[in-house]
Amino acid sequence: MRQFFAAGFTALAIAAQAAPPVPAGTYLLEQGEGTLKVKTNQTFSIDTLGTNAHTCNFTGKISDEPIQVEDSACYLSFTLQGANILVSAQNRYVTKEELGCSSFCGYRASFDGGLFYSLPNCTPDAVSKVRQEFKTQYDRKDYGTAKRTLSKLLSRCERILHWSDLDWVRNDMALAQYKTGDKAACLQTLQPLTNIASITESELPESYPPFEAELILPIAKATRTNLKLCGASGR
Structure with missing residues (x-):
């Protein structure tokens, strides 16, 4: 009987110490560098973006202990920090043949963990919806409302947006400000x-990898046009 109570007490203690489940949803790294998606059954996927569109991709199931990713030397742990999730990456027993967490990444990408933010209004789908809302308002010449729409987006999501999305939002905001x-x-x-606006098309390949250069070219052209509209001088 004593053994039964002791075993029951131990089980209760372990249950009490178990970490709460991670809420299902989409979580975001700063500067558009990655997303963590968690389902209600605690399965997850992590996708991060590195230089020249190289990526890292991880999948698995969250547990209280660091989880081993696909029988590799890469282990990930998940810690709730308020509404956000800290993901820690650790390489164990790495050999010349086993690259650890980097084996799940492209040549120009890496993943050392990071804090993923719970910002549902800043997910790619949410941002796309707001930008479409802005376009509708701008096209009907409701420039004041369009300006306020992007102002709210920038105030809550500026540090989360990928740099290319942020640059386009800034150009759209500038146009709305010009129109008012x-x-x-x-x-x-x-x-x-x-700085981007000052770069010529011939200079881009020398300054940026191909993927980034392709993104920057139309942004540079749009920025130069909008700077001139608003009275800036220079090339």
């Missing part, structure tokens, strides 16, 4: 993009 007669605000919005 606020050229000073337009120039201020575009100020972080002046």
Whole structure:
């Protein structure tokens, strides 16, 4: 009988110490560098983006202990920090043949873990919806409302957006500010993009990898046009 109570007490203690399940949803790294998707059964997928569109991809099931990814030397652990999730990556027993977590990444990508934020209004789908809302407002010449729409997006998602998405949002915001007669605000919005705007098409391959150069070219052209609209001088 004593053994029964002791075993029952131990089981209760272990259950009490078990970490709460990770809420299902989509979680985001800063600067659009990755997403963590968790389902209600605790299965997950992590996708991160590195230089020149190289990626890392992990799948598995979250548990209280660090989980081994696909019988590799890569182990991931998940810790709730408020509404956010800290993912820690650890390589164990790495050999010349076993690359650990880097074996799940492209040549120009890596994953050392990071804090994934719970920001449902900043997921790619949510951002795409807001940008379409802005376009509708802008096309019907409701520039004031369009400006406020992007202002809200920037205030809550600026640090989460991938740099290319952020640069396009800034250009859209600048256009709305120009249309409302606020050229000073337009120039201020575009100020972080002046370096990109100064790069010529022939200079791009020397300064950036091919994928990034392809993204930057239309952004540079749009920024130069909008800077001129708002009164900036230069090439």
